[in-house]
Structures are given as structure tokens and as C-alpha cells.
Ligand SMILES: Nc1ncnc2c1ncn2[C@@H]1O[C@H](COP(=O)(O)OP(=O)(O)OP(=O)(O)O)[C@@H](O)[C@H]1O
């Protein structure tokens with residue numbers, strides 16, 4: 001097996017047969033259990049990979065919760081509770097304080113977890129449990145030719161926040177990078193209407209191509225329609241499409257349907273052509289998004 005995230009997940013797909021796993025090609029597992037539909041996800045973060053070592057641990061805790069809740073939002077789920085996997089450091093109190101603030105903000109209970117010591121970089125993980133609010137639960141795999149493609153907000157603000165933090169710019173607003181807000185209300189409102197939905201964590205172009213592959217279609221995106229932050233320099237527009245950490249919802253609607261929340265129409269679903277994704281007239285050149293490799 002070659003190294004890298006995509007190859008490892010492809011190998012794991014050979015181990016998966018339970019329908020709740022959705023072929024390891026969705027944001028969450030969707031488990032029918034005791035008359036309920038449980039939505040379950042687990043995301044990890046690593047110091048130096050997902051956050052800068054000098055960042056406040058309270059912000060790390062917020063982001064860990066928010067990114068997991070974003071996967072629940074993508075399935076229109078209502079959070080039930082979370083379990084935390086935590087590696088001890090010198091400043092555990094700030095992490096606990098930030099987690100408490102985020103749990104209160106999103107009204108989600110902490111249910112349990114595990115704590116370890118490690119000789120390496122700090123790694124934290126979180127399992128989020130949710131309850132489906134509508135059936136069928138939106139997937140990445142049901143976009144159909146003729147649908148329209150939408151996103152709930154701009155991409156690229158986290159990239160700008162990360163760059164401002166990295167360069168020590170004290171006047172920049174870095175909150176979108178440090179404390180993303182999962183689109184829980186939007187996900188619940190959209191779930192009954194969408195043909196497919198996912199959150200954008202690894203870059204719009206990579207995640208759009210994943211949705212296209214899962215659905216067996218081509219997504220044709222209009223680069224002029226993709227919302228970008230007002231302060232994004234023109235020459236960074238292409239980077240904003242592939243940097244990631246955006247946590248907006250990407251979804252498809254039947255032609256003519258109107259979203260019940262703020263959203264921007266960014267493209268059209270076509271029958272599957274040679275490529276999963278077109279940006280303007282052609283497949284995008286260069287990196288599509290963030291991958292661990
Ligand atoms: N180590 C793993 N074991 C089992 N399943 C995995 C593992 N890593 C990823 N997956 C599964 O692969 C699929 C794709 O995972 P991926 O992490 O890309 O999705 P995501 O959680 O929406 O994205 P992100 O991690 O960027 O938030 C999901 O179904 C996920 O559960």
C-alpha cells in the first residue's frame with residue numbers, strides 16, 4: 001500500500017461491509033439503532049499540522065469540537081453529545097476552559113473520553129454523536145445531473161487567518177481560522193431539500209470532486225460565482241479554493257429549488273464526463289486541497 005491518507009482509507013474500504021459506514025465515503029456513519037437514526041463522526045487534530053504550537057489551547061479545543069459538529073451539520077443532525085481523546089501537555093487548564101466554553105456555546109454535553117501522555121506532538125480527537133432530523137439522511141452520493149451546486153459561505157478566510165497568525169500580524173481578525181462555526185442550523189434547514197451535502201474541510205475543489213466521485217457525476221463550478229472574503233487579494237483567489245478549513249456546507253439542489261438559508265449558487269451538476277470537476281471550462285490545474293501524505 002502506498003503511504004498517504006487516500007490510499008489508507010481506500011485500504012480500509014476493503015474491511016467495511018456495514019451499511020452504516022456508507023462505504024467510508026461520507027462525513028459520518030449513519031446507524032439505525034433502537035428506532036432512532038444515529039449520526040456518528042470522529043475527527044483528530046495534531047499540533048503543528050492542524051494548529052500552530054503558539055496558539056491558545058482554548059482555541060484548539062473550540063476548533064476540535066466545531067470541526068466534528070460541522071460533520072454532523074453536513075448530515076442535518078442534531079448533536080447528542082461528545083467524547084474527548086486528550087494528550088496531556090503543560091497547559092491542560094486552558095484546553096478545558098476552551099472546551100467548556102465551546103460546549104456551552106453549542107449546547108452539547110461532554111459524555112466521556114480518554115486521557116494519555118505522549119512523547120510526541122500533542123494529538124487530540126473527538127467523537128460526536130448526533131440524531132438525524134430527517135430521512136433520508138443527506139449523503140455525498142445522490143447529486144444528479146441537472147441539479148444546481150451551492151455553498152453556504154465564502155472560502156479562504158481561514159487561510160488568511162492562518163497566514164496572519166503565522167506572520168504575527170496582531171491587527172488581523174483570525175477568528176475564522178481559530179474558532180470556526182459549524183453550520184448546524186443551516187444543515188438542519190437544508191437536509192430535507194438537498195440531493196447531496198457535505199462540509200468543506202479539505203478545500204472546496206477537493207471536497208467538490210469527492211462529492212462528484214461519490215455521486216458518479218461531474219460538478220461544473222463557475223469560478224466567478226464562488227464567494228471569497230472581501231479582504232482576499234486577487235492573486236490569492238485560486239489558493240482560497242484549495243487551502244481548506246472553511247467548514248461551510250457544499251450541497252446540491254434540484255433545478256429551480258431555492259435554499260432556505262443564506263447560500264451562493266456556484267455551479268451545475270453535469271452527467272459524468274472525463275473529469276469529476278470543471279472550474280470554468282476545464283478541470284482545475286494544481287492542488288485541489290489538503291491531504292495528509
Ligand atoms: N482511520 C479511519 N478509520 C476508519 N474510517 C476512516 C478513517 N479515516 C477516515 N475514515 C473514513 O473515511 C471517510 C472520509 O474521511 P474524511 O476524514 O475525509 O472525512 P471528513 O471527516 O468529512 O473530513 P475531515 O477529516 O477533513 O473533517 C469517512 O467515512 C471516515 O469515517
Ligand SMILES: Cc1ncc(C[n+]2csc(CCOP(=O)(O)O)c2C)c(N)n1
Pocket residue numbers: 043044048049050051052162201202243244245290
Ligand atoms: C498549523 C496549520 N498548518 C496547516 C493547516 C491547514 N490544514 C491542516 S489540516 C487541514 C484540513 C482539515 O484537516 P483534516 O482533513 O485532518 O480534518 C488544513 C486546511 C492548519 N490548519 N494549521
Ligand SMILES: [Mg+2]
Pocket residue numbers: 026027070071074198199200201
Ligand atoms: Mg466532512
